[in-house]
Amino acid sequence: MTLIDALRVRRSQGRQYIADPLTAMPQGFRGRPRLAAGACGDGCDACVTACPTAAVTPAPLALDLGRCTLCGLCAEACPDGRIGFTAEPRMAATTPAGLIVRPGDAATPVPEDGALARLFGRSLRLRQVSAGGCNACELELNAAANVNFDVQRYGVEWVASPRHADGLVVTGPLTRAMAAATRLAWDAMPAPRVLVAVGACAISGGLYAGSDALDRALLDDVTPTLYVPGCPPHPLTFVVALLELLGRARP
Amino acid sequence: MTASVLVHREAVAAIPTLAPRAWRDHVAAALGGGARAVALYGRPVAAADAAAASPGDDVVVTAVLQDAGGALATARTVVAAAHGYHTLTRDFPQLHVLERELHEQHGVRIADHPWLKPVRHAGRAAIPMAAYPYYDVTGKEVHAVAVGPIHAGVIEPGSFRFHCVGERVVHLEIQLGYQHRGVEARLLAADPRRLAPLVETIAGDTSVAHAWAYAAALEALLGHAPDDGVERVRACLLELERVGMHLAGLSGISADIGFVPGASTYGRLRTAAINASMAITGSRFGRGAIRPGGVVARFDERGAAALRATIDRLRRDQAEIDACLRTARTVRHRLGGVGVVPTSLARQLGLVGFAARASGVALDDRAACRGAYAARPIDPHVEPAGDCLARTSLRIAELDASTRWLAAVEAPPAVAPPPRSTVDGPLAASLLVVTLVEGWRGEVVHCLETDAAGGLVHYKVQDPSLRNWMGLALAVREVDISDFPMCNKSFDLSYCGSDL
Ligand code: SF4
Numbered sequence: 154m155t156l157i158d159a160l161r162v163r164r165s166q167g168r169q170y171i172a173d174p175l176t177a178m179p180q181g182f183r184g185r186p187r188l189a190a191g192a193c194g195d196g197c198d199a200c201v202t203a204c205p206t207a208a209v210t211p212a213p214l215a216l217d218l219g220r221c222t223l224c225g226l227c228a229e230a231c232p233d234g235r236i237g238f239t240a241e242p243r244m245a246a247t248t249p250a251g252l253i254v255r256p257g258d259a260a261t262p263v264p265e266d267g268a269l270a271r272l273f274g275r276s277l278r279l280r281q282v283s284a285g286g287c288n289a290c291e292l293e294l295n296a297a298a299n300v301n302f303d304v305q306r307y308g309v310e311w312v313a314s315p316r317h318a319d320g321l322v323v324t325g326p327l328t329r330a331m332a333a334a335t336r337l338a339w340d341a342m343p344a345p346r347v348l349v350a351v352g353a354c355a356i357s358g359g360l361y362a363g364s365d366a367l368d369r370a371l372l373d374d375v376t377p378t379l380y381v382p383g384c385p386p387h388p389l390t391f392v393v394a395l396l397e398l399l400g401r402a403r404p
Numbered sequence: 405m406t407a408s409v410l411v412h413r414e415a416v417a418a419i420p421t422l423a424p425r426a427w428r429d430h431v432a433a434a435l436g437g438g439a440r441a442v443a444l445y446g447r448p449v450a451a452a453d454a455a456a457a458s459p460g461d462d463v464v465v466t467a468v469l470q471d472a473g474g475a476l477a478t479a480r481t482v483v484a485a486a487h488g489y490h491t492l493t494r495d496f497p498q499l500h501v502l503e504r505e506l507h508e509q510h511g512v513r514i515a516d517h518p519w520l521k522p523v524r525h526a527g528r529a530a531i532p533m534a535a536y537p538y539y540d541v542t543g544k545e546v547h548a549v550a551v552g553p554i555h556a557g558v559i560e561p562g563s564f565r566f567h568c569v570g571e572r573v574v575h576l577e578i579q580l581g582y583q584h585r586g587v588e589a590r591l592l593a594a595d596p597r598r599l600a601p602l603v604e605t606i607a608g609d610t611s612v613a614h615a616w617a618y619a620a621a622l623e624a625l626l627g628h629a630p631d632d633g634v635e636r637v638r639a640c641l642l643e644l645e646r647v648g649m650h651l652a653g654l655s656g657i658s659a660d661i662g663f664v665p666g667a668s669t670y671g672r673l674r675t676a677a678i679n680a681s682m683a684i685t686g687s688r689f690g691r692g693a694i695r696p697g698g699v700v701a702r703f704d705e706r707g708a709a710a711l712r713a714t715i716d717r718l719r720r721d722q723a724e725i726d727a728c729l730r731t732a733r734t735v736r737h738r739l740g741g742v743g744v745v746p747t748s749l750a751r752q753l754g755l756v757g758f759a760a761r762a763s764g765v766a767l768d769d770r771a772a773c774r775g776a777y778a779a780r781p782i783d784p785h786v787e788p789a790g791d792c793l794a795r796t797s798l799r800i801a802e803l804d805a806s807t808r809w810l811a812a813v814e815a816p817p818a819v820a821p822p823p824r825s826t827v828d829g830p831l832a833a834s835l836l837v838v839t840l841v842e843g844w845r846g847e848v849v850h851c852l853e854t855d856a857a858g859g860l861v862h863y864k865v866q867d868p869s870l871r872n873w874m875g876l877a878l879a880v881r882e883v884d885i886s887d888f889p890m891c892n893k894s895f896d897l898s899y900c901g902s903d904l
C-alpha cells in the first residue's frame with residue numbers, strides 16, 4: 154500500500170457521517186407503527202393471533218413497542234389495513250406507558266431529563282452488556298459509533314470497564330446464565346448511573362418472554378431510565394433517544 | 405428443478421433404525437469411508453417409536469451424514485439414556501461437540517468420551533456453570549488468564565480461559581452457554597407455521613440463512629415448491645447478508661490489527677450493503693421477508709436496478725481498499741502464519757463454512773445447489789494455509805464472488821407474499837426434513853420431524869458456530885496471547901447461535 158493508495162481510499166470515503174441524526178429518516182425502514190383510527194370488524198382479532206409477542210391488543214386497538222419486533226405480521230393480517238409502518242425511527246420512551254401506540258399517535262420526542270442533561274449532556278460513557286442478545290442489537294449499537302452515525306461527536310462513547318461508565322446498556326432477554334455477570338457490571342458502576350434497555354428482548358423479554366432460561370430480576374430492582382424499542386432498534390432510534398434525553402436536541 | 409438450498413426429506417418409517425451397536429458400526433463405517441457428519445442429535449422417545457424401542461429406551465438418536473458426493477443419508481437408533489453407547493469421538497473427533505450436546509441435552513451416556521465437557525449448561529445432564537471442569541495445565545511457569553463472560557467491546561458473552569507460559573498460549577478452553585435462552589423449546593411451543601420471527605433471532609447476524617432453512621423445511625412439510633422468483637429474492641438476501649457480515653468482519657479484523665483505513669472503509673461499505681437489505685425487506689438484517697411459502701419483499705425492476713447500482717459502487721470502492729489490505733506489509737506480517745488450522749485438523753474437527761474453506765476444505769453447500777444459482781453458480785473458494793491471513797483473504801474473495809453475483813441480478817416477474825391457503829395447509833405426517841443453507845459463517849442445519857398427525861415433534865437447530873469453536877481453541881495454541889483477539893475475529897463465531 155502506497156501513500157497514493159491511502160489517499161485514494163480517503164477520497165472515495167468522502168463524507169460519510171449523517172449530518173443531523175435528529176432529522177434523518179432511514180428510507181425503507183419498517184419503523185414506528187401507525188394505527189388508523191376507526192372501528193375494527195366485529196370480534197376481529199387477526200392482528201392479535203398473528204403477533205408472535207402479544208404486542209397488539211384489540212378493542213381499543215393498541216400496540217406495545219416494548220414487545221413489538223417490527224415483524225410486520227399484524228399489518229399483513231389486518232383485513233381493514235388499520236396497521237401500517239412508517240420509516241420513523243423515533244420510538245423510545247422513558248416509561249413503559251410511553252411505549253404504547255394508539256390510533257392516531259405520532260412520534261413524540263423523548264422528554265429531556267434536566268438532571269441527566271446537566272451531568273451527562275456533554276459526556277456520557279456507556280458499558281454494553283449482552284444477556285442473551287442475538288447479536289443484531291449488538292451490531293446496531295456498534296453501528297451507532299461507526300463513521301455513519303458517529304455518536305462520539307456528541308460525547309457518547311462505549312467503554313470497556315463498568316467502573317468508567319455512566320450507564321449500562323442491556324440487550325437480550327436477560328438469560329439466567331448472565332444474571333450474575335450483569336448484576337456485577339451494574340454494581341460496579343459508580344452513581345449517578347442510568348440503565349438503558351435496548352430491544353424488545355431487554356424491554357419485555359420479546360420473543361423469549363416466559364422462557365424458563367431467563368432471570369429478569371435486575372429489571373425488577375432497577376428501573377430503566379430509557380427504553381429503546383426494535384428488534385433490533387435502528388441505530389438512529391438509539392442515537393436520537395439519547396440526544397433528546399440529554400437535551401442535545403434543543404435548537 | 406433442484407432447489408437453491410439442500411433439502412432432504414425422508415419418511416420416518418424409511419429411516420434406517422438400528423440397534424445401538426449396529427448403528428454405531430454403521431456411522432463409523434460411513435465416516436471411515438469419507439462421509440462427514442452433518443448433525444447428530446437426540447430427542448425424547450415418542451409414541452411412534454414404540455416399534456423400535458425396547459423397554460427403558462428413552463432417547464432417539466439420529467445421525468445425518470453426507471457422503472463425498474454430497475448425498476445426505478440418515479441413520480437412527482433408540483437408546484436408554486443411562487446405557488447410552490460407546491463414543492465415536494475417539495475415532496472421529498468431528499463428533500465431539502455433537503456427542504457432548506447429545507449427552508447434555510438428553511442425558512445419554514457417551515462411554516469413554518475423551519472431552520465430555522458442557523456445551524451450554526442446559527438439559528437433562530447439565531451441570532452448573534460454576535462447576536465447569538476446566539482442564540488444568542500445571543507447572544511452575546504456567547499461569548492462567550480468565551476472560552469473560554463480559555468482554556471489552558460491544559459483543560456477546562462467553563468465558564475464555566487461557567493457560568500460558570509467558571506470552572505463549574498452551575491451552576485455551578472456551579466455556580459457553582451464557583446466551584442460552586431456550587430457543588429449541590420455544591420452537592416447539594408455537595404453531596410451526598409462524599416461527600419466522602423467532603427463527604430470525606437464533607443468530608441475529610444470520611437471520612436470512614436461518615429463516616431460509618426454516619422456510620424450506622416448512623415448504624417440504626407443506627408439499628409446496630417455491631417458484632423461481634421467490635428463490636431469487638431469497639438468494640439475493642442471503643448473499644447480501646454474506647456481503648454485510650464479511651464487510652463487518654473485515655472492518656473488525658482491520659481494527660484489531662490497527663489497519664485504520666480498513667476499519668472505517670469496510671465499516672461504511674457494510675452500511676451500504678445492509679441498507680440495500682433494508683430497501684428490500686424493511687430491516688437491515690433482512691428480517692420479515694422470508695416466510696414459509698414465499699417472501700414479503702419490495703423487489704421490482706426499480707428495486708433491482710437500485711440494488712445493482714449500490715453493488716457496483718460498493719465493488720469499486722471495495723477494490724481499492726482490498727488492494728491496500730492485500731499489499732500492506734503490516735497486515736501480512738500480523739495475519740500471516742498466525743492461528744493456523746491445517747487441512748487435516750480442519751477435516752478431523754468437522755469445521756464448516758469459511759473457516760473450513762480457509763483451511764483447504766472445499767465445503768460449500770451452495771456448490772451442490774442450483775435453483776437461484778443455476779444460471780450463475782457460485783463456486784467454493786478455497787485457501788490452503790488455514791491461518792488468519794487465509795481466513796481474511798477468503799472472506800475478501802467470497803465478498804467479490806457474492807457482489808459479482810448480485811451485480812447482475814434481475815428482478816423476478818412478481819413476488820407475492822405467501823398465500824394463506826398454502827401456509828395454513830396440514831403438514832405431512834411422519835416426515836423428517838433436513839435443510840442445509842450455506843450462511844456467511846457456514847452451513848445452517850435445521851431438522852424437523854412430524855408425527856403421525858402432522859404435528860411437529862422435534863425441531864433441531866444447528867448453527868455453524870457450534871462446529872467451529874473448537875477450531876478457534878486449537879488455532880491459538882502456541883500463539884501469543886496478544887494475538888488472540890485477532891484470531892477470534894478471524895473465525896467470527898456466534899455465541900447465541902451456539903448457545904440457543
Ligand atoms: S409488527 Fe409488532 S405488533 Fe405487529 S405482529 Fe409483529 S411483533 Fe406483533
Ligand code: SF4
Nearest residue numbers: 287290352353354384
Ligand atoms: S430484541 Fe431482537 S434483535 Fe435485539 S437481541 Fe432480541 S431478538 Fe435480537
